[in-house]
Amino acid sequence: MYAKGTQNEKGEVIGEPVFSEGESSYNSKELMYNLKSKKGYIRHVVTQEGEGYIISDRTKKTEDNLFCMTGGKYTTCENHDHPDFYLSISKGKVKPGEYIVTGPAHLVIADVPLPIALPFGFFPFSSKYSSGVLMPNYTDEMTRGFGLTNGGYYFAINDYMDLELRGDIYTKGTWALSATTSYTKRYKFRGNLSISYREDVTGEKGMSDYSKANNMSIRWSHSQDAKANPNFTFSSSVNFSTSGYNRSNVNSYYRPELNSENTKSSSISFTKRFADLPSLNISGSMLINQRTKDSTINLSLPNINLSYSRFYPFKRKNPVGNERWYEKISMSYTGAFANSIDTKENKLLSSSFTRDWRNGMRHSIPISATFNLFKFINISPSINYTERWYLRSIEKSWDKVAQKELNDTTDGFYRVFDFNMGVSASTKLYGFYIPLRSLFGDKIDRIRHVMTPSVGFGYTPDFGDPMWGYYNSYTKSVQSKTDPNVYTNSEVEYSRFAGALYGVPGKGKSGSINFSLGNNLEMKVRNDKDTTGTTPFKIISLIESLNIGGSYNLAADSMRWSQFSTSIRLKLSKNYSLSLSTSFDPYMFGLTSSGNPVRINQLRWNNGKFPRFQGTSTSYSYTFSNETFSKWFGKKDIDNKNKTGTTSTQDKFENIDGSQSDPSQQNSGNKHDNAATEIASDGYTKIKIPWSFSVNYSIRYGNSSIFNKDKMEYEMEFSHNLSVNGNISLTPNWRISGNSTYDFRAKQFTYTSISVNRSLHCWNMSASIVPFGMYKSYNFHIGVNASMLSDLKYDKRSEYGVNNITWY
Numbered sequence: 001m002y003a004k005g006t007q008n009e010k011g012e013v014i015g016e017p018v019f020s021e022g023e024s025s026y027n028s029k030e031l032m033y034n035l036k037s038k039k040g041y042i043r044h045v046v047t048q049e050g051e052g053y054i055i056s057d058r059t060k061k062t063e064d065n066l067f068c069m070t071g072g073k074y075t076t077c078e079n080h081d082h083p084d085f086y087l088s089i090s091k092g093k094v095k096p097g098e099y100i101v102t103g104p105a106h107l108v109i110a111d112v113p114l115p116i117a118l119p120f121g122f123f124p125f126s127s128k129y130s131s132g133v134l135m136p137n138y139t140d141e142m143t144r145g146f147g148l149t150n151g152g153y154y155f156a157i158n159d160y161m162d163l164e165l166r167g168d169i170y171t172k173g174t175w176a177l178s179a180t181t182s183y184t185k186r187y188k189f190r191g192n193l194s195i196s197y198r199e200d201v202t203g204e205k206g207m208s209d210y211s212k213a214n215n216m217s218i219r220w221s222h223s224q225d226a227k228a229n230p231n232f233t234f235s236s237s238v239n240f241s242t243s244g245y246n247r248s249n250v251n252s253y254y255r256p257e258l259n260s261e262n263t264k265s266s267s268i269s270f271t272k273r274f275a276d277l278p279s280l281n282i283s284g285s286m287l288i289n290q291r292t293k294d295s296t297i298n299l300s301l302p303n304i305n306l307s308y309s310r311f312y313p314f315k316r317k318n319p320v321g322n323e324r325w326y327e328k329i330s331m332s333y334t335g336a337f338a339n340s341i342d343t344k345e346n347k348l349l350s351s352s353f354t355r356d357w358r359n360g361m362r363h364s365i366p367i368s369a370t371f372n373l374f375k376f377i378n379i380s381p382s383i384n385y386t387e388r389w390y391l392r393s394i395e396k397s398w399d400k401v402a403q404k405e406l407n408d409t410t411d412g413f414y415r416v417f418d419f420n421m422g423v424s425a426s427t428k429l430y431g432f433y434i435p436l437r438s439l440f441g442d443k444i445d446r447i448r449h450v451m452t453p454s455v456g457f458g459y460t461p462d463f464g465d466p467m468w469g470y471y472n473s474y475t476k477s478v479q480s481k482t483d484p485n486v487y488t489n490s491e492v493e494y495s496r497f498a499g500a501l502y503g504v505p506g507k508g509k510s511g512s513i514n515f516s517l518g519n520n521l522e523m524k525v526r527n528d529k530d531t532t533g534t535t536p537f538k539i540i541s542l543i544e545s546l547n548i549g550g551s552y553n554l555a556a557d558s559m560r561w562s563q564f565s566t567s568i569r570l571k572l573s574k575n576y577s578l579s580l581s582t583s584f585d586p587y588m589f590g591l592t593s594s595g596n597p598v599r600i601n602q603l604r605w606n607n608g609k610f611p612r613f614q615g616t617s618t619s620y621s622y623t624f625s626n627e628t629f630s631k632w633f634g635k636k637d638i639d640n641k642n643k644t645g646t647t648s649t650q651d652k653f654e655n656i657d658g659s660q661s662d663p664s665q666q667n668s669g670n671k672h673d674n675a676a677t678e679i680a681s682d683g684y685t686k687i688k689i690p691w692s693f694s695v696n697y698s699i700r701y702g703n704s705s706i707f708n709k710d711k712m713e714y715e716m717e718f719s720h721n722l723s724v725n726g727n728i729s730l731t732p733n734w735r736i737s738g739n740s741t742y743d744f745r746a747k748q749f750t751y752t753s754i755s756v757n758r759s760l761h762c763w764n765m766s767a768s769i770v771p772f773g774m775y776k777s778y779n780f781h782i783g784v785n786a787s788m789l790s791d792l793k794y795d796k797r798s799e800y801g802v803n804n805i806t807w808y
Contacts, residue, residue: 051786067094076786143202145171173201191222217241243295306335360501387417418505424456452518464507516549544569558601584611615702691728719745733759
């Protein structure tokens, strides 16, 4: 069989032969094929294998389905006639669907041969999920030396699970190992686990800059499908690492948000519900909180919680007649058990369970009821009982000879309980105001004011009384420095359960009167947009809420007034509200014998002063985009006659978010088509440039750390920050993004970064820079999009730990 294309009247070649065998197809200029022997000769063949394309001038097909070619090209570029780049192959052999083996080859970019050659090449192809080698990256660092990073092996275990093993090694001794696995089971669960260990060696051994540190990281995310088991759930979100891991990890150096991360939290939790007892709920968790600044770790393991939701123990099963008063009494139960420790990372494994860990159990039983008085007043009495179980107590004494405090821990079982009771009353008051028609016309129908006053009384006994046994005292005899025979005695009180996991009941009796007043102000106006009469009025919120509250302790011997809390919420628009909250201190400040400020029992209003404003804060953010202005000022299309595309330009850029990451990892592989166009009335194409700009403004006004002894008040300070984040795509291939934060009080930028990304058809180029600050750095990357040739790239970045950007 022989086939080739023919020329039409215009001189164009049409009907070029296409050879198909199995799932493979081969476009060619000329084809000769023996149907019996299955041998053939093909001229200028083009076929796709995996992510790449094979272009050959002359190809022979053998009977065992091998293609032997001369004068070939291998590329991932879709432009076959003039590819952006390719490997020029002198000769090669192709096994369809399996591999290509080549002889000597060299790289050609933009039809320019480069002095980059390979003695041979092997490119495996596989359409199946399979295991394989992960090629390492080469790097050169001043502090670690030459290195190979991210090399390893990928295990395709089965359809539900995989495993990725990677490692790093440097000439100065640094090495790292990591294992990452992902797993999923449909309608059951999914998750991923990553474990990494690093031994970082920097500098020259025997020199002052030499250091060696071991760090590790564990990340585990697990989620359960909601349909798997409605009565049992299990989830995890673990982000645990030693404090120096991010600082020693090169990749995190180009992600400043990781290095500036001061706290990290991890949790593993489960919840069990019972179909026969829907009110009963059991949950458990493990919690880890880390503070990387000082390598402090808080571990709580396990945390067990048992709860029984509100129920009415005296409600009749078969009620007859009206509800009895005692049937309104309700109660609930919450039990908690925990085991916790606060320590340093390097002391965690060597800690003593009995000496360093804190443990205990707490039971809480609230009892309450609500009764109606005179139809308008709600009366709510309540009793709250809390009991704690501890396994040790502390007895303190004073060693008169050694002149120091002695602590004696006694093991045993100890019940520590407290209770309080109270009653509250609340109602609602409505007021309506109809504006004068002569002044306001009939636009405003009326204004409604809703007040919600509430008053209550709460009583708590003095659990510092010796009858409860929670507090004790000892006599402290301090020897005189001038006369050894003279001692000064003082009584020192202490709690026998100080530092216990669930605390200890407080000292001092409390009999407080609590009060609060809530306000809501709305205006009813005529709806001018209503033409049918279905909604003639609309409601406008003037004040969403305005609340004030406080308390007065009748049982206290001094400073009976609490601070007055105030909050206001204004609805500025349909989607935005302004919320402010603050408190006012009614007491004056005085000075201690050492000159430090302290609140004293003198009311400010007795001295002609208003309660002191304690400060407030708020923030406002908004995101602008080209769609924002289209909604505000654009005209809605009545029809879509002028639209010639089915996909909008905005849809093509839906992934543009301005987020910051290491640009060397940004290898999207997107192949941008021509954006869909929209024709204006004058016949020209409307230009759409997708962009987004976010702004966040935060403001705070409150107490500073400076005390003015002339005014006997803390100085007030005003601080505000402005953060901006934006991105713009000038063309489908250009993307520019950046973010910055400015502290007006410090008069400096806290963090600024700019990045540029350019899609070069089958290549991707990106650059980023942090121009100033402690994370000042730069990064440049250019590489091929296809994962098959991901190592065909060039990276240039500032050295780890070396701030080598200098501005002149």
